Amino acid sequence: MAIRLEIDVLLAQRRMSVGDFADAIGITPANVAVLKNGRAKAVRFTTLDAICRVLECQPGDIMVWVPDA
Secondary structure: OOEEEOHHHHHHHOOOOHHHHHHHHOOOHHHHHHHHOOOOOOOOHHHHHHHHHHHOOOHHHHEEEOOOO
8 A cells, every 4th residue: 555654653752552542533442553554445534633633743744655666
């Protein structure tokens, strides 16, 4: 996939656990793991909004385009 989510980096910078993050944005820790591990096929705008609100960041801080090899 050419779009990578940098949630793990932002969580580490903010010293926030996956469980606390999942509770704050209203999804399960398993779904956070899907986002972190690059297995997500899509992200709802409501989820993206919650992520940005909780991490106090912009969507561009979370999403990085990586060219395919």
